[in-house]
Amino acid sequence: MTPTDSAAARPETTEPELAEPHLRAVLDTAGLAVEYVRAQDNTLFWLDEDGTEIAVTDFAGGYGSVLLGHNRPEIVERARELLASGTPVHAQFSSHPYANRLAAELNRIVGRELDTDEPYFAIFGNSGAEAVEAAIKHAEMDRGMRLAALREELARHTASVRAAVAAGEAKVTSRALAGAGLDATAPGGDFETLAAELERHNAELFARPPLFLSLEGGFHGKLAASVQLTHNEGYRAPFKALAAQARFVPRERPEALKEIWAEERGTLRDVRVFEGRVEVTEREFPAFCAFLVEPIQGEGGIHVLSEEFAAEIQRFCASIGCPVIVDEIQSGMGRTGALLASAQIGLRGDYYTLAKTLGGGIAKTSVMLVRQAWYREEFEIVHSSTFAKDSFSCHIALKVLELLEADGGAAYRRAAERGDALRRTLESVAADFPGVVKEVRGRGLMLGVEFHDQSGSASPALREAAAGGLFGYVLAGHLLHRHAIRTFPTASALNTLRFEPSLLLSDAEIARLDGGLRDVCAIMRDAAGERLAAGRAG
Structure with a gap:
């Protein structure tokens, strides 16, 4: 023109x-x-x-x-071919082999950069913010399922100890009462009093809403949930009541990780029988749903995460059982000389979010990758997106990866x-x-x-x-x-x-x-x- x-x-x-x-x-x-x-x-x-x-x-x-x-030109030509052939954009709830090929190619490159053969399952979307929303939804679903399993385990232990006490095989000691925060000298120091206090204490923890960790200066989108993980208060404050909240970790301050953990951690109380005595033990409560990290903070001022701090985050999250969501929406897809900027600093994510260049500047697409060890297949039923995994955007993304890898x-x-x-x-x-x-x-x-x-x-x-x-x-x-x-x-x-x-x-x-x-x-x-x-x- x-x-x-x-x-x-x-x-x-x-x-x-x-x-x-x-x-x-x-x-x-x-x-x-x-x-x-x-x-x-x-x-x-x-x-x-x-x-x-x-x-x-x-x-x-x-x-x-x-x-x-x-x-x-190569991407434009591929787009023309796809549109001219009548490729189906809307064929939801059917087989999508091209999406599987895209997921496999992403896995091949990610595996090479991370030196791992553990697969990452792919959930596709339309935008970076949607990929972040999918990641935090998946992380909360996983946390909820772990909490449910933990609650059932505690209930089984309580029932088992109750039966042992009733059969005269175990006794409630003053130490057990003290472990539950009860006065060991007060009347009514029986098992039911103990069990009721344990249930009350644990119920308060189980009722806690999800809490995320994110870095100061981080930006993860402006949708209802992702905006609460974005550090800029001007973006967050008007919508604070809508979604899960985050604790923001100062950049390059590894000691802050332990400080925040000490403030937010909680311990559940379990009960077991040891040598004929009822004993109260502590179990760590999964206080944090996930830790969101950008290897290079884009909207926060182009701050590069140091290898040292990345290693501290990795160690900290592994020690408390908190998954790491690596936001590569702006830094990923080859912009720093690798598909994953995080791989260049030794940071391995349990989740990855990719978008922007994934669509070659033409298609609107994104993907959330979840490491096999954390993946919950149930998520595929409760999360979906109208335009996700469509033929046009998947084939464009495959062309993008082809150009990057050529x-x-x-x-x-x-x-x-x-x-x-x-x-x-x-x-x-x-x-x-x-x-x-x-x-x-x-x-x-x-x-x-x-x-x-x-x-x-x-x-x-x-x-x-x-x-x-x-x-x-x-x-x-x-x-x-x-x-x-x-x-x-x-x-x-x-x-x-x-x-x-x-x-x-x-x-x-x-x-x-x-x-x-x-x-x-x-x-x-x-x-x-x-x-x-x-x-x-x-």
């Missing part, structure tokens, strides 16, 4: 703004409310007032969804090499503007640049942007209109700009970014905020 055709296809309308008008107004304020009419490789195109296409280098990359590039994993190597080249440029800018750039973080093609707080700037424009929570968006608007560069701040760390381009990123595009970042750094260094507005389209 030519620029003229594109303009003709978009007649002016006087329709009221009904599709998220407030967000549109915010984007207008930052200079980001442009309509993109075409996308190719690492470039988006929008039209100026004359209908001329303006090419923009895309460093936002669909929030990490287009690692292989916009409208990758030529001995050349795409992974390319992502790592292009990421290294981009990082060198970002670090060069940081070195030249130490008073402006606080830190460069990330891995592969998932990088971030954090700027120092500008709330004390001598520039009123910069102070206002910082105070209003629009700082990163204003910088992004300037980069768009002055330098034809598209990026955004991370959602929960607005002083950090994200850079998640496709692996087609060229040296010329990196050079363009270098110039754009040096410009915004000079504006901040010189407190010349008035120059930001000059870069926007009128």
